[in-house]
Amino acid sequence: MKRTATILLGNPLSVLGLILVGFVVLTALLADFIAPYPDHAGAVVDFVNANKPPSAEYWLGTDVVGRDILSRIFYAYRVSLGLGIVVLSIATPIGVVVGLLAGYIGGWTDYILMRITDVFLSIPPLVLALAIMGLLEPTLLNGMIAVTAMWWPWYARLVYNIARAEKVEGYVLAAEIIGGGRMHVMFREILPNCVPAIVTKMTLDFGFVILIASSLSFLGLGVQAPTPDLGSMVSEGTRYLPDSWWLTVFPGAAILIAVFGFNLIGDVLREVLEPD
Amino acid sequence: MTAQDTLDIQNLRLSFRNWSGSVEVLHGIDLRIARGERVALVGESGSGKSVTARIVLGTMQETPGARVSGRILFGGRDLDAMSRTERRAVRGTAMSMIFQDPTTALNPVYRIGTLVHEVLKRREPAITAEEARRRGGDILREVSIDDPERVLDSFAFQLSGGMNQRVMIAMSLINEPQLLLADEPGTALDVTVQAQTLKLMRDLVESHGTSVLFISHNLGVVREFADRIYVIYRGRIVERGPTAAIFEDPRHPYTRALLAAIPRLTGGGIPEIAERSDSFLAPMVAHEEVMG
């Protein structure tokens, strides 16, 4: 843990990543205090100030109903981060259990579970999420379901590969010989060895969940108004290009900042935690 | 000492720069190999023997952060005085190398015939594929490969480790180098195969008159092969002398510890010298040398 911290702080790229992620997390947490117009996250219209370019009053301009874009970005970060946490905390355990079962028990369990995983992996992720999302009502909860459905197979694959490699290792055989049950071996012996890889993937994935969620809402299948959401802000803004560029460019940059931050950290973590 | 020496290393030092300063790895090594002579450099892993070979080869100098000082004379020419290009030109022609694991050292996506052709081009850039194939076949037969045609058409992963080792030996000698660097040759193979290929290599370098710097952690392996032995410990030569002298009369405490470790060794094992002793840091011992 300490070693990881030292390495993250010693690499300029991960320091930049930490700064960006810190910025995103802080603005999301403290949006109520630091957003210039906290009420603009909700159902507020101010047509007098609609569609104004960036100014001292509205640093990043206002949208077509007069809401402060900066404030809405802060609150949108809150939604994105919440979504990321929920999706990963559901998808990871599902994927880990499937991967462990298939990898450790093997045989038919392996074959059936991994073919199911293949089925999910063989529909392009965004398309799967879109299809699910399109068939359900476009709510935040369904958005999470859709993204989770496309996410768990990747964790299943990851854990499966590790579990297959580890199950022939000496310590696993030793645990089996002294009579450790399947559950014990899977969760006490093999799982700890998957943790570094899982942590790295989760860091990288946090960014990608934000990215996918914004793509869904860009297509009109995400969070519904008036909840601020980066993808729908971009999509809304594209109609007013090129005149009102600020409607599109700033929310787009906000996505880039958040995802880039997580990717920088994940990249450095990967080199450290997975030496090969 | 004389211009006849294939290799003459004088006061070789190597250090690495890093964020906190620099670490010296070699503390002034002297080593000579006469023409046609087979010399072994023996020590534990991390003692500096492999980097020595790579300094002679010239690749270590290209590593970022490495600082090399001292003189290396190859066939009387000062390697340091050569340009990068000149030094590269020496490699693969006048000097070649054999590696620990022959199977991984052969590029998996090319056939042996292609690799042999590539190596021959180092000396004769214009050589045709047919000519290369003929010469490759000849040298493969020299290393007792009965069906060179099949081997030339194979990929390394299709051949056994012993076969690959023969291929490596053949490739390393095909351009008639003056010096062959052998870094733990065949350690990855099983003991009998290693012994066979070492014998083969010995016969071959003898008939080609090639000088050899043989790097090993295992005194037992070099006994049958080397004319003279240098023992290296923590970047310093601690004892040197003719093979017979070293085995009959090891004088340095570290050499004795190494010799004591031989019976426990198996194929690819790494010698385990359980205790560290301050006596290992005692000054170098040199046996009287009989040189021609």
Add this chain to the structure above:
Amino acid sequence: MRILTRLSIRLATTVLVLFGVSVLIFLIARIIPGDPARIALGPRASEAQVEQMRRTLHLDEPLFAQYAHFVGDLFRGDLGISLYTNRPVTTDIAQFLPATLELVILAGIMMIAIGLPLGAISARYRGRWADHVIRVLTLMTVSAPSFVWAVVLVLLFSYYTPLFPIAGRIAETITIPPVTGFMLIDTLIAGRWDGFLSALHHVFLPAFALSLSGIGQAARLTRANMIGTYEQPYIEMAQAYGFSERRIAARYAFKPSLIPSLTIIGLDFAALLGNAFLVETIFAWPGLSRYGVGVILQKDLNAIVGTVMIISATFLIANLIVDLLVSVINPRIRYAERSE
């Protein structure tokens, strides 16, 4: 011979997975709220008509029988009528798939042609400034969804500097009879060079926007693989034999790293197919993905099922092709005598 065996095993797996996909899509389509019969008939149908349609659609039968009908229809190429376009879904797919494939294939070519060399350069100069610049840039390209890049590119190269067209596949003054549906091919069939150039001009920006994150992925992957390759003994051996750095990079390191890269790039093809949904929307590209967005937004059940099936099949076939390609390049698979 071995390639054939391998191919047939892969083909069998693909069919199995495709079967699984059909079950999955069928289940998703059946659990949705709303009455498919009512949706299919539109707003003015009477209860009796709906009941009749329910029988026609086999909705009164058990789920298993419904699935059997569904697969039967699939095999007959009958995917039903799209509510969005009022035409058979198969007509729509046949018309729109080539446009998407054209875009995705071109993006795939860009991804490989730009991404691989970038990754190789990055690995070759590992730790130097070129590496740092490429790493940061490629990480950035994968850190924003493709619609953001599409918007940026349109803004810069279509709106502010009108270098590229804004919408469409070919200049409106050029009419090309559709043969294959691939504009780049049809123009050549028609012998219209101006048409070919115009089509290329139209497809370039969307394809580039689509390929950007793929370029980043490919470059990052190639870099990692090549760095792994550089640590292999055969690279040191090549150095020991005095080959030049350029020759080592191009001949000894690149080709072995290409094999694992290609396998993963096959997976990246999925990302391209998915991202096409975002890019086609921005460029008004009349492809299957834009159609997919339309039908998904309108809950056009038949069309959703058809589109997802076709895209999954395309993806699986693409992976099959990549697999075949890898086995051609990788002698380990071609001559798997000892390795397995």
Add this chain to the structure above:
Amino acid sequence: MTRSVLLTSAAILALGLAAPPALAERILRLDEAPIGEMDPAKGTDYADTVLAINLYDTLVYPRQGGSGVQPHLATDWTIEGPVYTFSLRDDVTFNSGNPLTAEDVVFSFERMMALGQGNSGLFEGRVQGAEAVDAHTVRFTLTEPFAPFLATLVRLPVVDKATVMANIGAGDFGEFGDYASEWMSQNSAGSGPYVAESHDPQTETVLVYEPDYFLDPAENHPERVRYRYGLDASTVRALMARGEHDISSQWLPPEVFAALADEGAAHLVTEAGLTGEYFKLNTRRPPLDDVHCRRALAYAFDYDTLLQLVRINDDTTQGRPMSSALPAGLIGFDPDLPAFAQDMARAQEELAQCAHAPGDHPLEIAWIAETPARERGALMMQALYSQMGFDVSITRTPWALITEQVTDPDTAPHVIEIAVSALSPDTDSLLFNMYHSSMPPTWMSASYFVNEEFDALLEEGRTETDPDRRQDLYAEANAILKEEVPAIYGYELLGAFAVRDGVSFHNLEDPARTYPVSGFNLRFADISVPE
């Protein structure tokens, strides 16, 4: 290496092709949001109407520069009770070369009724039968007197029987197969000034001028028309600025219209097509099943701001104030009524009388995804009604999904903003479809309004032939609608179009040439385009 080659070739491509090649023919490019349906028996939407009037002809056409109808395929007609007899022009041929005869008219009517889609509901139950008296005389016999019948005939395009029958597929209609249902969605079989050349639902329908058309076209009329679908506002804006698009759809946000006009690339025209911008209130779902709650919403509604939102610039607006349920120009309209205005005091009064407290039921507001500017109205309502204590959610819903949602009154949204046009120049075609209790649940009738007194007035209006009496009847019906609030009457929609300079949209530029029904002005042959 590869990169620089790629960039260079990109640059060459860009430079080499940046200049648009010279146009070989007169071409008109315009767009519409939803995909147009070419089969005249199936279409109902704006785009469908536009395709129908350009590919097909009807017996009568809305009266240019006035109200009511004027002769078109029919030169004159006689009405004897329920029997309408039309004399047809004898100089009209279909694009196929076949002459247009009374038999084709009968066939067209029977085809539309058999398919039972599109505008067939306008005639459903009204017509006993149609018969060809001779080659150029056709007779319709109604089941009972139906005053709007003549006006409704603008919705009966005449198809070429021979061509249709040559293209039938397998279907449920006996000797008629599928009535060429599939073929007619891809091809045209009409007598109109244009013939369909190609139809791609995601790109465009291409129409080509038919020189033998029986009416004279405008000077420099377009020879080829590209009717494009589903273009983004920003795309249309950029294409027009580049001179690659001629007439925009009416669904651009006001800012974009303003930007186009400001830049001098285009001028704006508007079409008053008997269209109301209605916020339909679901009278079946609580809390809006109580008229007091509906009135509360209507009184609280900010009409001024809404009109402000649809104002493009000082000269042009997309809406004008409404004073009742009817747009100006329809029978029953009273120009002296005061316009609607916000009145919060009365809103609170009505809310207090409502059986439901505002917090008891959520309020779902849907706006149509294809018309982005409408989100503002939805957001405005959300802000307003939230202040009154309602729990308001707003949803961006695609048009096709709305049409599906409204079929179930119990789950349909509480409020939907929809523009509804009179289908023919008769009040009946607007009010009956929207509010008569006999109508099935559709997007037009999404208020699910039930009022016996109102029903009776409309039924009388259908059989009454005296214009003054009809004026009174519809005025009375109008008053009930104002009282019962089945919808909030937002504003009268004026369809705005940005027209590229150099293109003349005569029908909308000159009031004397304007047709009174929405969509009927887009006769492409009446538009002049530059060479």
